[in-house]
Amino acid sequence: MDWRQLWEICSAPDNVPIVALIPLLIFYIYLAWKQAHANDQLIAQLETDPAMAKTHHRKTWPFKQGWQKEVHVWPFLLRVEFLAAIIITIVLMVWSITLNAPLEEPANPNLTMNPAKAPWYFLGLQEMLVYFDPWIAGVVMPTLIIIGLMVIPYIDTNPLGSGYYTWKQRKFSISAFLFGFIIMWVSMILIGTFIRGPGWQWFWPGQTWDHNRLIYEVNRDLPDIFGITSNLGKGIFGAIVVGGYYLLGGFVVFSLFRRYMAKDFKRMSLLQLGITQFLLLTMVALPIKMSIRLLWHIKYVWITPWFNI
Amino acid sequence: MADESKSGGSNVSGTTPASGSNGRNGKNGKVGLVEIVKDDLDSIKTEIPAKVKEQIDGLKDPTKTQVYTSIFRHKHDDTPRNRALGVLSNVFLHLHPAKINRDAVRYSYTWGMGGITFFLFIILTYTGVLLMFYYHPSKVQAFRDVLYLEHDVPFGKILRNMHRWAAHLMVIAVWLHMFRVFLTGSYKKPREFNWNIGVLLLVFTLLLSFTGYLLPDDQLGFWAVTVGTNMARATPLLGHEGPFGPQLGMTPYNDVRFGLLGGSIVDANALLRSYIWHCIGIPIVASVLMIVHFWRVRKDGGISGPAPVMLEEEADKPRRGPKAAGE
Numbered sequence: 182m183d184w185r186q187l188w189e190i191c192s193a194p195d196n197v198p199i200v201a202l203i204p205l206l207i208f209y210i211y212l213a214w215k216q217a218h219a220n221d222q223l224i225a226q227l228e229t230d231p232a233m234a235k236t237h238h239r240k241t242w243p244f245k246q247g248w249q250k251e252v253h254v255w256p257f258l259l260r261v262e263f264l265a266a267i268i269i270t271i272v273l274m275v276w277s278i279t280l281n282a283p284l285e286e287p288a289n290p291n292l293t294m295n296p297a298k299a300p301w302y303f304l305g306l307q308e309m310l311v312y313f314d315p316w317i318a319g320v321v322m323p324t325l326i327i328i329g330l331m332v333i334p335y336i337d338t339n340p341l342g343s344g345y346y347t348w349k350q351r352k353f354s355i356s357a358f359l360f361g362f363i364i365m366w367v368s369m370i371l372i373g374t375f376i377r378g379p380g381w382q383w384f385w386p387g388q389t390w391d392h393n394r395l396i397y398e399v400n401r402d403l404p405d406i407f408g409i410t411s412n413l414g415k416g417i418f419g420a421i422v423v424g425g426y427y428l429l430g431g432f433v434v435f436s437l438f439r440r441y442m443a444k445d446f447k448r449m450s451l452l453q454l455g456i457t458q459f460l461l462l463t464m465v466a467l468p469i470k471m472s473i474r475l476l477w478h479i480k481y482v483w484i485t486p487w488f489n490i
Numbered sequence: 491m492a493d494e495s496k497s498g499g500s501n502v503s504g505t506t507p508a509s510g511s512n513g514r515n516g517k518n519g520k521v522g523l524v525e526i527v528k529d530d531l532d533s534i535k536t537e538i539p540a541k542v543k544e545q546i547d548g549l550k551d552p553t554k555t556q557v558y559t560s561i562f563r564h565k566h567d568d569t570p571r572n573r574a575l576g577v578l579s580n581v582f583l584h585l586h587p588a589k590i591n592r593d594a595v596r597y598s599y600t601w602g603m604g605g606i607t608f609f610l611f612i613i614l615t616y617t618g619v620l621l622m623f624y625y626h627p628s629k630v631q632a633f634r635d636v637l638y639l640e641h642d643v644p645f646g647k648i649l650r651n652m653h654r655w656a657a658h659l660m661v662i663a664v665w666l667h668m669f670r671v672f673l674t675g676s677y678k679k680p681r682e683f684n685w686n687i688g689v690l691l692l693v694f695t696l697l698l699s700f701t702g703y704l705l706p707d708d709q710l711g712f713w714a715v716t717v718g719t720n721m722a723r724a725t726p727l728l729g730h731e732g733p734f735g736p737q738l739g740m741t742p743y744n745d746v747r748f749g750l751l752g753g754s755i756v757d758a759n760a761l762l763r764s765y766i767w768h769c770i771g772i773p774i775v776a777s778v779l780m781i782v783h784f785w786r787v788r789k790d791g792g793i794s795g796p797a798p799v800m801l802e803e804e805a806d807k808p809r810r811g812p813k814a815a816g817e
Binding site for chain 1: 570573574576577583586587588589590591592593594595596597598599601602605606609610613633636637640647648650651652653654655656658659661662665666668669670672673674675676677678679681682685686689692693696699700703706707708709710711712713714716717718720721722723724725726729731732733734737755756794795796797798799800801802803805806
């Protein structure tokens, strides 16, 4: 156990925000879960008692008749905003006094940093470079993430859970978002920051960064396993596998939606369903590709003269 | 002071004709200069003390002065009307409505992350402008300027530190804001479009941080930006190492990466480009989007909640409006 190495990584000034991100996320997930749980209990209660549902104010916080439903922004909101501004200023001041922004040697194109890491918020994409070619990890994926985020309001046909925390009314959409945000984005950043060392190799926390370490890894391509050697054969084989994944996966999504989310499925148009299927399958393809690489050392699935996937 | 200006006005109208017009001069021609001066001196004894008293009385209640009433357009005694006017008649506060949902001020619902993001943007603009005074975006100067900032400029170190940490904090705040908006379903009707503006703002926040990374011109920034922009080589169609790029005639000297860096390597042009994007280009675009974002928050019905919970059987029924009332 190399504590010094661990300390060096955790205390690198630019890694401090990531260290801070973990407790922040845990706290806010807890805060959201607490409110979602309370709301879900209220919903369950109201659904079994229609008479109560007609008169209840539908919130978990106390409310009595005669209380005003609205309060003045001045001072009730502005004092909160003012307080937040003061707290943020103090936090920043203390942080800036105690910790210096990093400054390395002057830029030198002839002296490559090893590991050369992107800014911390892009480390998830850099981690994806292990499993995908740069045109996918660096260009297609960010584009799909942005587009995927933007279409969320248009493909989520569930009208429930607007304006309050809930889990039971939005199990699928919340799981999908948590999967994308926590597992695919934040945890990849954590791996990129704390685990990847020289040569972008895997070093467990506390393992010494060995700059001379070599790993002999023989990667195969999927067509090789099936004994396909010709370029044309590889191209056609890959197209079938990738196309088959989307067709078969699309069918699975369709069948699951129809069964387990019948109401949302009924509200969906064909376009909404198609986009949901595509984005969902593309998101799930990342861990699939990662696992076939890690478990069976398979590098590419689809090989063509122009691009490899 | 309002009264004083009135009497001042009448004074002016009394004296100007005396000095200016011929007719008045002819009438008073018989009165000697000595008598005029004597009359004025006598009046000092009565009129000036009166004015002094008036002035002092006026100072006892500054809120009645012309200066004060010209700045603050309404009174501030604690009435509901004045509380509303305090927000509505102030250009900085009028983004808010006069009144909001009593539960919306709870920290547990909004987490305050949108507001904190905006506040951090203001801090970053402020510290950023100060940093610009000491920084030259050129290969020769940039790194030395950062050293100069750290060692010689008064408070230079804390200035740079604050700028950097506020930037990191802003990235985290934006993510948490998006997380909260998702978990509360606030992107749902009628706020779909504003969610989209928010996604663009998220992208611009990351780009702002990324373009700033290169500016110290040290190894950290240089290699981070090299790694980042190397991805652009592989852009499909538009990058010289991307799928179908070479077939479309892309080389290191004409592809999309060349356009980003202003060259085939991260060098002086890249430094200048990221400086201009960082300090001028992206802040302007982001500010415009922020205006739209805040405007739409209000226009789409204000903050999304905490709203009354909806039950499964009510899902397809309209919630507001005549149809809902008709049931």
